[in-house]
Amino acid sequence: MIRSRSDLSHARRVVVKIGSSLLADVDHGIRQDVIDHLVDELQGVMKAGMDVVIVTSGSVALGRVQLGWLNRTLSVHEKQAAAAIGQPVLMSAYARAFARHGRTVAQMLLTKDDLRNRRRYLNASNTSETLFSAGVVPIVNENDTVVVAEIKFGDNDSLGALVSLVVDADLLVMLTDVEGLYDKNPTKHADAKRIGVVEHLNEEHVEMAGDAGSAFGTGGMASKLSAARVATSGGVSAAIISGKESGRLSRLLAGEDEGTLFLCGVDRQTRRKHWILEVLSPKGEIHVDVGAQRAIVNQGSSLLPIGVKDVIGVFDKGACVEIVGPDGVIARGLCNYTAEEMRRIMGHGSGDVAEILGYLDFSSVIHRDNLVLCKEE
CATH class of the missing domain: 3.40.1160.10 (Acetylglutamate kinase-like)
Structure with a gap:
């Protein structure tokens, strides 16, 4: 800055x-x-x-x-x-x-x-x-x-x-x-x-x-x-x-x-977080397992397709979605894939995405830069 x-x-x-x-x-x-x-x-x-x-x-x-x-x-x-x-x-x-x-x-x-x-x-x-x-x-x-x-x-x-x-x-x-x-x-x-x-x-x-x-x-x-x-x-x-x-x-x-x-x-990151968390309306939900929740909350990781358990709603690439873990809503972020694509790649490793979809745009579902925790310490 x-x-x-x-x-x-x-x-x-x-x-x-x-x-x-x-x-x-x-x-x-x-x-x-x-x-x-x-x-x-x-x-x-x-x-x-x-x-x-x-x-x-x-x-x-x-x-x-x-x-x-x-x-x-x-x-x-x-x-x-x-x-x-x-x-x-x-x-x-x-x-x-x-x-x-x-x-x-x-x-x-x-x-x-x-x-x-x-x-x-x-x-x-x-x-x-x-x-x-x-x-x-x-x-x-x-x-x-x-x-x-x-x-x-x-x-x-x-x-x-x-x-x-x-x-x-x-x-x-x-x-x-x-x-x-x-x-x-x-x-x-x-x-x-x-x-x-x-x-x-x-x-x-x-x-x-x-x-x-x-x-x-x-x-x-x-x-x-x-x-x-x-x-x-x-x-x-x-x-x-x-x-x-x-x-x-x-x-x-x-x-x-x-x-x-x-x-x-x-601060650019603070304003971006506010924009994602407070301004954008979630268009769907991505449910993740406990391992993905821990990686996102404790380690500051991006969300990978292997940690996704379920996808709720219909949304386009780039849409704001809620990330739901075993403990409830943990974050919001901008999804790199459509809801339909997410249902096809969820639970799979990033290396399998290209074979499943026929192309690979991103190895992550939601990159950390486009992800905001709902309750940050």
């Missing part, structure tokens, strides 16, 4: 959101030079041992340039068409930049619906973990080619905040064309002062933010503060820094006074 700038050098995983104003040029489209410099810096971050996820804007902006639709208001379908044209251009630019360092990138397109649905949320989380293990850099963007108003994030600042929760990041960094949060508009007031650290984000900070954005961007400072609020409420610190010159991200992560850092006052 990041409690001060000095903790930034110990961050394990960082989500870097890059705004359209940095990537798109009205004359030339993609700013390959900007992406190259950013990727060079990110390569240094990853060599230091940090996982990096990039949340990128720019697909609609680049599509507008390609189509010559710069000085007009686009309909929803025109924006979707522009995104369909701009997205491969954007991904190609990142692929070229990372290839210079021998790294592979992966495209992840998400909508708000994906993160509302527990199964798709879990799939996105598991996919990102697999990519990290393979040394691949996830490049995330909103799926603008199909998105409509009711499932749209609104801006990629919000998307970055939610992705930081999905991938269990320590820090969300929003790269933009301003230096950070100021106590007043720096373009109008010469005496405006940058705020270095925000311990508790409140309405006073929101009032400081203007709603001005660049010609290409959809999110001004207000949207970045909203994203910072989402991230910090979920146990992820956030930062707003300028991306107009290289070196700033490295300085931020080294603990230097760069941009504005928003500290989180909530």
